[in-house]
Amino acid sequence: MIKPGLYRLTAGILLALMSVAFFLILAGFILGISRMSNLTGTISLGEIITGIRSFDPVSVIASGIGMLFIIPILLLINAMIYFFKTGDKLLSWITLVVLVFLSLSAFLALS
Amino acid sequence: MPYGKQVVNLGNIYYFTIKKYELIELAGNFWIVAVIGFVASFFGSLMGIGGGIFIVPSLTLLLNLPIQVAVGCSLTTIVANSCIASYNYIRNELTNIRLSILLCSTVVPGAIAGSLIAAYIPSTALTVVFCAVLLGIAYSMLRRARKKTDETAENDASKQKSSITDRVFKTESYYDKNLRAKVSYKIIKTRTGLISSFFSGLLSSLLGVGGGIINVPVMTLLMRIPIKVAVATSSFMIMITAAAGAMVYYYHGLIFPTVVAALVIGVLAGSFTGSAALQRIQPKNMNIIFAAIVVVITVLMLLRLFNIL
Numbered sequence: 483m484i485k486p487g488l489y490r491l492t493a494g495i496l497l498a499l500m501s502v503a504f505f506l507i508l509a510g511f512i513l514g515i516s517r518m519s520n521l522t523g524t525i526s527l528g529e530i531i532t533g534i535r536s537f538d539p540v541s542v543i544a545s546g547i548g549m550l551f552i553i554p555i556l557l558l559i560n561a562m563i564y565f566f567k568t569g570d571k572l573l574s575w576i577t578l579v580v581l582v583f584l585s586l587s588a589f590l591a592l593s
Numbered sequence: 594m595p596y597g598k599q600v601v602n603l604g605n606i607y608y609f610t611i612k613k614y615e616l617i618e619l620a621g622n623f624w625i626v627a628v629i630g631f632v633a634s635f636f637g638s639l640m641g642i643g644g645g646i647f648i649v650p651s652l653t654l655l656l657n658l659p660i661q662v663a664v665g666c667s668l669t670t671i672v673a674n675s676c677i678a679s680y681n682y683i684r685n686e687l688t689n690i691r692l693s694i695l696l697c698s699t700v701v702p703g704a705i706a707g708s709l710i711a712a713y714i715p716s717t718a719l720t721v722v723f724c725a726v727l728l729g730i731a732y733s734m735l736r737r738a739r740k741k742t743d744e745t746a747e748n749d750a751s752k753q754k755s756s757i758t759d760r761v762f763k764t765e766s767y768y769d770k771n772l773r774a775k776v777s778y779k780i781i782k783t784r785t786g787l788i789s790s791f792f793s794g795l796l797s798s799l800l801g802v803g804g805g806i807i808n809v810p811v812m813t814l815l816m817r818i819p820i821k822v823a824v825a826t827s828s829f830m831i832m833i834t835a836a837a838g839a840m841v842y843y844y845h846g847l848i849f850p851t852v853v854a855a856l857v858i859g860v861l862a863g864s865f866t867g868s869a870a871l872q873r874i875q876p877k878n879m880n881i882i883f884a885a886i887v888v889v890i891t892v893l894m895l896l897r898l899f900n901i902l
Contacts, residue, residue: 488690493683500676504857507673511854515623543850550672551840554833561694573691576698583701584833587840 488564492557499553506546514539551591555584622656623855629655630670630859631866636883638867644860645671645802646730649723650890654897658852660716660723664801665842666849668708668835670856671803674864675832682825687767689822692780693829696790700804703794704834708841711799720898723800727891730806734884767822778819786816790830798838803831 558581565574633647645667652663682688711719766777789811797804805827812823842848 489683489686489688492690493680496676496680496683500680503676504673504861507854507857510850511623511858514851514854540850543854547669547843547848547850547853550669550676551836551843553672553676554836558694558833561690573694577694580694580697580701580833583705584837584840587705587837587844590844591840 488561491560491564495556495560496553499549499556503546503549503553506542506549510539510541510543510546513537513542551588555581555588558584623851626652626656626852626855627859630856631863632859634674634860634863635867635870636886638864639870639883644674644863645800646727646806646887647890648856648860649801650727650894652852653720654890654893660719661711661842661845661847662849662852664711664719664799665839665845665847666852666856667801668798668839668842669848669853670860671801671835672832672839673857674860675803675828675835677861677864678828679825679832682828685770685825687821687825688829689765689767689780689818689826690829692765692818693826693833695783696786696808696826696830697833699787699791700794700797700830700834701837703791704798704838705841707795707798708838710795712841712845712847717898719799720894724891724894724898726796726800726802727887727894731884731887731891734880734887765822767819769821776819778817778822781817782815786811789815794834794838797831797834798841804834805831 558577562574562577562581565571565577629651630644630648633651634644637644637647648667648670649660649663652658652666653660658666679688683690764777764779766775768774769776789807793804793807793811796802796807805824808827808830809820809823812818812826813820818826839848
């Protein structure tokens with residue numbers, strides 16, 4: 483049986499990151515309506531970093547999307563620490579395996 | 594050069610819009626995508642299967658985006674949508690976090706495999722698979738309309754046990770606000786759940802749908818998990834699965850941030866409205882109507898595939 487602490491912490495992390503991600507996506511959308519001339523095309527990490535400084539809509543949106551991708555990774559890290567602390571070794575190892583797979587995807591996305 | 598940049602142009606939407614309205618500024622396309630997200634999510638929420646199943650055909654048929662791009666954008670939107678749903682479920686302590694993480698050990702590799710396959714197979718093959726799944730959904734909806742299955746089946750945990758179940762799960766419970774009581778349940782057939790989760794992940798990232806259409810029936814009917822916990826747990830799993838798949842699509846340059854932004858805004862509005870409307874609409878004949886809509890979409894996609902439309 484999981485103690486309510488994990489639920490509260492997970493919900494807190496989810497709300498905080500989700501709010502930032504949606505804010506960035508909405509901000510990029512609003513910026514984009516006035517400035518955007520092309521809906522298509524993707525963007526690299528380097529372009530995002532330089533683009534955010536100049537309030538480039540695509541970069542702002544892409545950083546929001548990046549934040550969305552980070553949410554599951556942080557939630558899993560949180561759960562893994564919880565399971566490890568409570569002595570649930572098998573589940574903490576399973577969580578680690580899932581994290582490795584997710585990190586592999588994240589590494590691919592960033593490369 | 595990323596795949597998306599080579600293939601995609603919005604030539605068809607210019608054609609589409611110029612033909613109908615003479616001239617629409619490019620900025621207007623944002624609203625078209627947002628409206629697509631809204632309508633898809635609204636109908637998806639009414640059907641209880643999420644909006645992905647409508648977003649992909651809408652983007653391919655109306656905006657003429659390649660199906661891989663439509664799937665990538667749809668997956669990213671699903672991450673956003675399932676984040677909100679998961680937040681509500683976790684706050685109410687309905688999600689079984691242990692179970693979702695255990696099932697994620699197979700669903701995530703499935704999602705990565707699906708997205709890698711999707712990036713390399715031809716659009717034609719992907720469209721055919723998508724159409725086949727759409728027809729399967731339409732068939733299951735027609736069956737659901739004919740006979741209502743009893744989702745609160747008896748929990749016969751004592752009859753079947755597996756080693757993983759015994760080691761990870763004891764008796765689980767959640768607080769049911771409607772019953773105002775604590776409901777206990779025992780999870781069974783974990784191995785079956787793990788195997789089906791792999792295919793759920795594969796299908797989800799291959800086609801840009803949530804995967805709830807597989808997860809929830811498996812959890813309720815096979816693993817004997819109460820429907821509320823199954824929906825909440827599936828939502829948490831979908832968030833992780835869709836993110837894993839979407840990241841691979843991003844690597845292949847198949848996610849367009851601006852399309853995603855417009856979709857996310859439309860989808861969030863659509864899912865709120867759809868959930869609210871679901872409380873008021875009578876479910877009678879709804880499955881038949883939606884099955885007909887799904888069949889029409891399938892036919893349109895096949896016509897587009899053979900260059901008839």
